[in-house]
Amino acid sequence: MSSLTVVGLGPARPGHVTREAEALLRGAAERGLRAYGLAHAREMVAQLAPELEVRALDWLYTLPDVPRPLAYQGLARLLMRRAFEDGVDVLYLVAGSPLYINDAVLYLRRLCAEQGKPLRLVHGLSFVDLVLDRVYWTGHVGLQLYSAWNVARDGLRLSPHAPALLCQLGEFSAGGEALDDQRSTGMLSELRDRLLMDLPEDHPVIILYSSGRPDYRSLARSLPLHALADAPVPVYANLWVPAKQGPPPERELAPPSDGLGGEA
Amino acid sequence: MKLLPLGPFPPRGSEPQGCVDLGVRLRDSLLTAAELRGPTRGALAAQLQAAVKGERWAEAAVLLEAVLDTWPLSALVDPARKAWARGARDATDLAVLARAASLISLARGWAPFGRGPWPTPDTETLRRLSQGASVALRRGPGDGAALVAEALGLPLSDDEALPEGLAVLSDADVLERRDALARALVAGRVRAVAWRGEGPTGAEAQLAWGELQMEAPDQEAFE
Numbered sequence: 001m002s003s004l005t006v007v008g009l010g011p012a013r014p015g016h017v018t019r020e021a022e023a024l025l026r027g028a029a030e031r032g033l034r035a036y037g038l039a040h041a042r043e044m045v046a047q048l049a050p051e052l053e054v055r056a057l058d059w060l061y062t063l064p065d066v067p068r069p070l071a072y073q074g075l076a077r078l079l080m081r082r083a084f085e086d087g088v089d090v091l092y093l094v095a096g097s098p099l100y101i102n103d104a105v106l107y108l109r110r111l112c113a114e115q116g117k118p119l120r121l122v123h124g125l126s127f128v129d130l131v132l133d134r135v136y137w138t139g140h141v142g143l144q145l146y147s148a149w150n151v152a153r154d155g156l157r158l159s160p161h162a163p164a165l166l167c168q169l170g171e172f173s174a175g176g177e178a179l180d181d182q183r184s185t186g187m188l189s190e191l192r193d194r195l196l197m198d199l200p201e202d203h204p205v206i207i208l209y210s211s212g213r214p215d216y217r218s219l220a221r222s223l224p225l226h227a228l229a230d231a232p233v234p235v236y237a238n239l240w241v242p243a244k245q246g247p248p249p250e251r252e253l254a255p256p257s258d259g260l261g262g263e264a
Numbered sequence: 265m266k267l268l269p270l271g272p273f274p275p276r277g278s279e280p281q282g283c284v285d286l287g288v289r290l291r292d293s294l295l296t297a298a299e300l301r302g303p304t305r306g307a308l309a310a311q312l313q314a315a316v317k318g319e320r321w322a323e324a325a326v327l328l329e330a331v332l333d334t335w336p337l338s339a340l341v342d343p344a345r346k347a348w349a350r351g352a353r354d355a356t357d358l359a360v361l362a363r364a365a366s367l368i369s370l371a372r373g374w375a376p377f378g379r380g381p382w383p384t385p386d387t388e389t390l391r392r393l394s395q396g397a398s399v400a401l402r403r404g405p406g407d408g409a410a411l412v413a414e415a416l417g418l419p420l421s422d423d424e425a426l427p428e429g430l431a432v433l434s435d436a437d438v439l440e441r442r443d444a445l446a447r448a449l450v451a452g453r454v455r456a457v458a459w460r461g462e463g464p465t466g467a468e469a470q471l472a473w474g475e476l477q478m479e480a481p482d483q484e485a486f487e
Contacts, residue, residue: 034450055478055479056478057478059474059477059478060471060474063467063470063471063474064470065465065466065467065470066467066470066471067467070467070471071471074471074475078471078475081443081446082446082450085443085447086446086447086450088450
């Protein structure tokens with residue numbers, strides 16, 4: 001029977017790919033597996049298993065009449081057809097962990113469950129693990145994890161009593177290019193105004209982001225909340241919002257600890 | 265006998281039985297070591313000599329580079345042409361063929377054809393390569409069929425000469441054919457897809473068309 005496997009490749013460097021995922025990639029071409037993924041997945045495969053062809057899914061983000069939710073549902077159905085109707089062993093390669101804010105994987109898991117089809121998940125390091133290295137999260141008062149969109153545009157109100165990690169600050173600013181920062185200030189100003197409803201203007205916040213290829217260094221800058229929209233950020237930047245009166249270390253910016261030396 | 269057009273050039277494969285495939289004949293007769301070290305190098309050297317004597321230095325510089333390139337290209341062009349015809353997807357082969365084509369065009373004074381450096385042969389060459397043809401077929405936009413038909417005085421048929429392994433879709437049938445066609449593409453029984461008309465309308469048709477293009481093994485080469 002053919003198989004459908006979702007493989008998390010971690011958020012950044014090949015060194016973050018798990019041994020299980022790497023072993024699967026290295027044997028995939030020989031076993032005739034058919035792989036699908038976006039740019040980050042292709043980059044990882046080019047370094048770890050260059051003989052494996054990865055079919056590019058980028059076209060899903062360019063269809064003029066297809067909103068994102070429909071694109072993700074369409075992708076899930078496509079992968080199901082390939083694996084369970086066409087008899088192909090399918091690998092769906094995703095950045096980070098398959099379980100963190102990935103609507104296509106969510107649709108896929110639910111479809112497989114509804115139809116009684118087997119689905120294998122190979123876990124990957126999440127972006128959360130990576131970005132938390134520039135702050136001191138204690139865990140003493142919990143953690144709120146949302147997308148920036150939830151707060152800026154869905155009306156979600158954060159609790160001021162626990163720190164929050166708001167991800168994908170600029171996701172809707174461009175077509176998925178992770179280092180594009182051209183139109184992020186619109187989202188940032190909406191976010192700032194929502195946060196100012198519960199937090200003071202000088203409340204410290206920290207923008208957490210990545211230098212991108214090839215090192216994917218963890219970059220960060222600390223600023224007062226009122227200055228949040230003063231400069232653009234990359235699409236996949238995250239915002240750390242300490243609790244109003246939480247543990248003091250959670251307000252501090254931690255130095256780089258990626259082992260690459262120097263200031264990132 | 266049916267005449268298949270020049271483009272897309274350079275074509276893959278060999279000439280289909282019962283047809284004159286102008287693209288295949290042009291590829292196999294011109295993109296060769298014998299052509300480059302014989303007529304092409306001779307013509308370029310003569311043009312270079314004339315440019316030097318006339319002190320047309322800008323022209324001479326281009327010709328000098330072209331003459332020098334005939335030596336390495338003579339060594340590379342036959343293996344590159346054979347690999348390309350077999351269906352290999354090596355960009356270096358394509359680069360070799362492109363440079364060879366540009367030298368041949370320069371030597372013979374032929375204009376480029378379509379996108380890229382591919383040559384438009386003169387009428388005499390077209391006539392020689394097309395012997396026996398009685399009707400010219402189209403293959404798609406920019407294939408040179410109209411130009412060839414006019415040059416040779418042949419009727420241009422509305423029938424399309426579709427490459428083997430190509431499926432043509434439209435808004436009317438893309439959803440109905442998607443599943444079976446995707447299966448055939450994955451299995452390699454169909455190699456590429458083409459769209460008839462302006463492009464898919466509506467979300468489902470766009471998703472289906474994107475899927476089929478992605479799954480087509482030779483889509484990039486076809487496009």
